[in-house]
Amino acid sequence: MWSAVFSFAPFPDFSMRFDILTLFPEMVKTILDTSIMGRAQSHGKIEVFCHQIRDYSKDKHRKTDDTPYGGGTGLVMTPQPLADCMDAVLEQSGNRGRRVIYLSPKGALFTQAKARELCQFEQLILVCGHYEGVDQRFIDEYVDEELSIGDYVLTGGELPAAIVVDAVSRHIEGVLKCEDSYQDESIASGLLEYPHYTHPDTFHGRTVPDVLLSGHHQNIAKWRHEQSLALTKERRPDLYAAYILAHPEPPPKKKRTPKKKTDHAPE
Numbered sequence: 011m012w013s014a015v016f017s018f019a020p021f022p023d024f025s026m027r028f029d030i031l032t033l034f035p036e037m038v039k040t041i042l043d044t045s046i047m048g049r050a051q052s053h054g055k056i057e058v059f060c061h062q063i064r065d066y067s068k069d070k071h072r073k074t075d076d077t078p079y080g081g082g083t084g085l086v087m088t089p090q091p092l093a094d095c096m097d098a099v100l101e102q103s104g105n106r107g108r109r110v111i112y113l114s115p116k117g118a119l120f121t122q123a124k125a126r127e128l129c130q131f132e133q134l135i136l137v138c139g140h141y142e143g144v145d146q147r148f149i150d151e152y153v154d155e156e157l158s159i160g161d162y163v164l165t166g167g168e169l170p171a172a173i174v175v176d177a178v179s180r181h182i183e184g185v186l187k188c189e190d191s192y193q194d195e196s197i198a199s200g201l202l203e204y205p206h207y208t209h210p211d212t213f214h215g216r217t218v219p220d221v222l223l224s225g226h227h228q229n230i231a232k233w234r235h236e237q238s239l240a241l242t243k244e245r246r247p248d249l250y251a252a253y254i255l256a257h258p259e260p261p262p263k264k265k266r267t268p269k270k271k272t273d274h275a276p277e
């Protein structure tokens with residue numbers, strides 16, 4: 011009876027809404043309609059809307075870019091289509107706890123901690139720049155936060171936007187199945203993941219480590235942790251140092267020295 015009532019609930023309980031402003035909406039949509047992000051959308055855990063900035067251009071040729079003031083090479087995205095696109099999104103999506111993010115190599119580094127922080131918002135609006143980027147006046151008026159996914163140069167902010175949606179969505183309840191999230195433990199703890207093996211037990215003459223075939227859960231957990239530690243120490247000394255600081259080794263247990271038996275009572 012209750013389920014019948016709730017199935018007609020007027021408010022869908024979407025956990026998080028993402029709006030992406032871009033000149034190439036199909037590029038982002040294709041990525042986010044696939045695999046786990048696609049499933050999260052069809053299960054109503056996240057909503058993704060891609061908006062074509064060009065649709066808001068008031069130019070007779072639907073232009074969205076122009077030459078930079080002061081000269082120089084390349085084109086800059088003009089503020090009018092971006093601002094009108096943003097105003098339409100803000101109007102559509104009502105009064106929510108939201109954050110407007112501009113993806114650019116000048117932004118603060120996007121990390122796992124930032125992904126966890128951003129999943130608290132009800133809506134993220136992601137602005138993708140192309141060409142030389144967007145007019146600074148649009149950024150000053152609308153953008154809360156500028157983020158970079160890493161120290162490399164890309165042709166547009168579309169892939170970074172898809173990466174932010176993916177990394178943030180993983181923190182929303184119900185997006186990952188139990189077995190998907192289980193794998194997260196080691197990286198979330200600040201260590202790199204241990205190596206994984208599946209069938210067959212011999213492949214091209216290479217065997218699976220014996221401990222994984224032993225069925226001894228405690229030994230397996232210990233082996234995996236040791237592998238994670240060794241790999242992190244070798245490849246990411248920065249992460250390793252932070253991990254060791256946060257997890258100091260417990261002091262070695264003192265050996266108990268048996269009390270000497272005395273004939274007479276202590277004085």
Ligand code: 4H7
Pocket residue numbers: 113114115138139140141142143144157158159160161162163164165166167170
């Ligand atoms: C916004 C501003 C993000 C978007 C400038 C975007 C790397 C990242 C872009 C630019 C991006 C990242 C302008 C940077 C042209 C490159 C030659 C698109 N690249 N461009 N420059 N690391 N590129 O998150």
